[in-house]
Amino acid sequence: MYLELQQQLSERIRETIQSKYGIELVSIAIEQPPDVKLGEFATPVAFELARKLRKAPKIIAGELAEALSAQSDDSAFTSFGAAGAGYLNVKLNRVATALRLSVENEGLNSGAGLHVLVEHTSINPNKAAHVGHLRNAILGDTFVRILRANGQTVDVQNYIDNTGVQVADVVVGFLHLENRSLAEIGSIISACEAKDEKFDYLCWDLYARVSQWYDAGTEEENKQRKAIRYATLHEIERGGNETAEAADLISTAVLRRHLETMLRLNIEYDFLPRESEILHLHFWELAFELLKKSGVLYFETEGKNKGCWVMSRPGSGNGSDAAAAEDGQESGVDEDAKVIVRSNGTVTYVGKDIAYHLWKFGLLGRDFGYKPFFQYLDHLCWISAEQGEAEHPHFGGAQAIYNVIDSRQSDPQANVIHALRGMGHTAEADRYTHFSYEMVALTPRCAVELGYTVAEEDLARPYIEVSGRKGFGVKADDLIDQLIAASRKEVDARQTERTADERAVIANQIAIGALRYFMLKFTRNSVIAFDFKDALSFEGDTGPYAQYAIVRARNIFRKAGIEPEAALTEFAALDQAAVTSLLAEADDIWGLWLRAAKRSLTLDQCIAASEPAYVARHVFQLAQEFNNFYHKHRILIEEDPARKTLLLATAAVALREMVTLLSWLGIEAPEAM
RNA sequence: GGGCGAGUAGCUCAAUUGGAUAGAGCAUCAGCCUUCUAAGCUGAGGGUUACAGGUUCGAUCCCUGUCUCGCCUACCA
Numbered sequence: 036m037y038l039e040l041q042q043q044l045s046e047r048i049r050e051t052i053q054s055k056y057g058i059e060l061v062s063i064a065i066e067q068p069p070d071v072k073l074g075e076f077a078t079p080v081a082f083e084l085a086r087k088l089r090k091a092p093k094i095i096a097g098e099l100a101e102a103l104s105a106q107s108d109d110s111a112f113t114s115f116g117a118a119g120a121g122y123l124n125v126k127l128n129r130v131a132t133a134l135r136l137s138v139e140n141e142g143l144n145s146g147a148g149l150h151v152l153v154e155h156t157s158i159n160p161n162k163a164a165h166v167g168h169l170r171n172a173i174l175g176d177t178f179v180r181i182l183r184a185n186g187q188t189v190d191v192q193n194y195i196d197n198t199g200v201q202v203a204d205v206v207v208g209f210l211h212l213e214n215r216s217l218a219e220i221g222s223i224i225s226a227c228e229a230k231d232e233k234f235d236y237l238c239w240d241l242y243a244r245v246s247q248w249y250d251a252g253t254e255e256e257n258k259q260r261k262a263i264r265y266a267t268l269h270e271i272e273r274g275g276n277e278t279a280e281a282a283d284l285i286s287t288a289v290l291r292r293h294l295e296t297m298l299r300l301n302i303e304y305d306f307l308p309r310e311s312e313i314l315h316l317h318f319w320e321l322a323f324e325l326l327k328k329s330g331v332l333y334f335e336t337e338g339k340n341k342g343c344w345v346m347s348r349p350g351s352g353n354g355s356d357a358a359a360a361e362d363g364q365e366s367g368v369d370e371d372a373k374v375i376v377r378s379n380g381t382v383t384y385v386g387k388d389i390a391y392h393l394w395k396f397g398l399l400g401r402d403f404g405y406k407p408f409f410q411y412l413d414h415l416c417w418i419s420a421e422q423g424e425a426e427h428p429h430f431g432g433a434q435a436i437y438n439v440i441d442s443r444q445s446d447p448q449a450n451v452i453h454a455l456r457g458m459g460h461t462a463e464a465d466r467y468t469h470f471s472y473e474m475v476a477l478t479p480r481c482a483v484e485l486g487y488t489v490a491e492e493d494l495a496r497p498y499i500e501v502s503g504r505k506g507f508g509v510k511a512d513d514l515i516d517q518l519i520a521a522s523r524k525e526v527d528a529r530q531t532e533r534t535a536d537e538r539a540v541i542a543n544q545i546a547i548g549a550l551r552y553f554m555l556k557f558t559r560n561s562v563i564a565f566d567f568k569d570a571l572s573f574e575g576d577t578g579p580y581a582q583y584a585i586v587r588a589r590n591i592f593r594k595a596g597i598e599p600e601a602a603l604t605e606f607a608a609l610d611q612a613a614v615t616s617l618l619a620e621a622d623d624i625w626g627l628w629l630r631a632a633k634r635s636l637t638l639d640q641c642i643a644a645s646e647p648a649y650v651a652r653h654v655f656q657l658a659q660e661f662n663n664f665y666h667k668h669r670i671l672i673e674e675d676p677a678r679k680t681l682l683l684a685t686a687a688v689a690l691r692e693m694v695t696l697l698s699w700l701g702i703e704a705p706e707a708m
Numbered sequence: 709g710g711g712c713g714a715g716u717a718g719c720u721c722a723a724u725u726g727g728a729u730a731g732a733g734c735a736u737c738a739g740c741c742u743u744c745u746a747a748g749c750u751g752a753g754g755g756u757u758a759c760a761g762g763u764u765c766g767a768u769c770c771c772u773g774u775c776u777c778g779c780c781u782a783c784c785a
Contacts, residue, residue: 079728473779561713563720655732
């Protein structure tokens with residue numbers, strides 16, 4: 036609601052300036068004064084006008100205030116005044132705003148009708164998920180929830196690289212280090228499932244062992260081992276052999292584990308496109324023709340990339356790739372060009388990615404086959420297949436896409452966007468968002484706690500990068516287990532009269548709340564130096580802090596014997612004059628209403644900047660303000676009935692907002708804490 | 709070498725994208741449970757926003773230079 040008021044005010048000031056001074060301003064900045072006593076809105080527009088009008092900002096602000104005050108019939112804003120060195124401050128009609136807010140509960144819905152595709156998680160299916168993957172999945176899932184709150188239709192995809200070198204390494208481990216047959220691998224997987232052991236954990240260790248094995252022998256041995264590695268990879272890529280079958284068995288079992296891990300955090304997917312289908316359904320061949328036709332790709336005849344099909348890099352040259360190809364000899368060879376097809380005819384990862392992204396936008400002219408893969412409570416998750424079911428939903432062909440991939444991938448992502456633009460798909464390139472974020476690393480202290488040997492020079496650094504190859508990292512399920520154990524201890528101590536089952540549910544909600552909030556409170560491009568002390572904290576700027584505020588608010592209504600909705604209805608029936616004076620003298624109470632009104636603003640900014648942390652910050656501020664309110668006002672023993680109704684309504688609105696905002700973050704509010 | 713990101717309180721991070729006195733959490737110290745649950749609240753200390761210039765009414769934010777740190781930068785996949 037705040038956003039609408041802001042836009043309304045901005046437009047009105049713009050018109051006033053236009054009619055009074057004849058100056059056309061494109062946009063008017065509206066912000067909030069440092070203290071609510073000064074008003075709810077402020078604009079520094081007079082500073083901007085000072086030079087043009089050759090008047091002091093303070094005088095201009097005064098004139099504008101006078102002109103705006105003179106305009107009649109407006110119920111939203113009650114007063115305009117000049118303040119400070121030349122700010123124009125605006126006061127809101129508190130009662131009217133509160134009344135609107137008490138009945139309004141819709142989202143922003145400015146994105147209605149937009150069909151978008153969000154891709155996140157995308158873990159190589161060769162080992163267990165770790166903290167870094169958690170950040171990816173939580174960011175992605177939260178952004179999906181936020182886009183949906185904005186009315187957008189969202190398909191959630193999790194890309195599976197099941198034919199890459201990482202899967203090949205684990206296959207090498209099973210076939211060559213452990214000397215397992217295909218059948219034995221199958222029984223290991225079913226034994227894990229039967230014994231409730233984690234197959235992805237087993238792969239985690241094996242992957243680390245294989246990585247070491249490649250370098251552990253004599254020079255001659257290592258050469259042979261690398262040869263095994265690439266032979267394995269090529270067999271997996273080709274398909275239709277036992278090695279590929281082993282890879283499929285392993286990667287599918289690990290993928291299933293990933294989906295189970297993510298489900299613990301309430302993260303679900305709609306579709307799992309796999310690289311094996313991108314290969315076998317020949318997406319690349321189609322894309323190759325399109326790329327050649329558009330001139331984005333050209334055949335290099337000189338220099339180090341001789342014999343390759345290459346493409347210019349985003350930053351280089353004047354953008355005309357075809358022209359660059361033609362006068363290549365004249366202007367010198369572009370040695371910096373990105374190789375897409377190697378001189379031996381094989382395609383690079385970026386090439387396959389371009390093909391895949393043409394499909395995402397419905398520009399490839401070919402589709403995956405689809406098979407059901409994982410059943411959620413209320414929907415089915417599909418997986419790509421060479422020959423799928425006759426009846427299936429359709430994915431791809433989105434209007435806008437978001438790829439949640441860490442910042443290390445920004446170069447290849449930029450290449451794909453560059454290719455799309457070069458092919459003339461500029462609208463699609465503009466709606467292609469690399470939702471980039473920094474990695475999760477471990478503090479040296481955390482690494483030592485986990486029993487890893489840390490090099491001397493690493494001990495002095497603020498953080499150390501995790502590495503699946505070295506088996507260095509915190510596994511997602513382990514972290515979740517630790518969080519649940521820690522919250523369970525607290526719940527057991529506090530909720531002695533509840534059953535074990537009830538306590539388990541609460542402990543789970545708190546643990547997930549803590550974890551999701553922890554991953555969301557940092558802005559995207561700040562590296563998270565992971566530490567158990569911070570991640571396991573339930574105090575201060577954490578998820579449980581907000582959950583606790585909700586529990587407190589609900590307790591008020593439980594003890595009062597009244598529903599929050601009823602309190603809001605009663606509030607609406609109060610004498611307006613009485614409410615006016617109550618709200619006028621209580622800036623702290625009004626501040627909570629005002630904060631609650633800012634949901635629309637937060638949503639808008641969050642989507643514009645692709646920054647879920649804004650929502651986390653907003654809900655924390657709201658919870659903080661509510662806790663202050665809670666301590667200051669003893670609602671149940673309030674004697675003035677009108678005042679009590681106002682206090683209850685305030686709590687009801689704060690409660691509603693906190694619950695809504697936490698649901699956007701994928702965090703549930705427990706019954707009790 | 710080139711590209712991207714970062715440098716803010718002892719630590720971890722914010723700062724409505726150029727606005728009024730740079731704010732939170734943790735940690736430290738001092739208080740508040742016979743009250744709607746203390747996973748909470750109140751207060752204190754803690755800052756030359758890496759450094760030097762520039763742009764303007766105004767700079768943590770934009771520009772230039774310097775320093776420091778991280779990531780990316782293969783015809784590997």
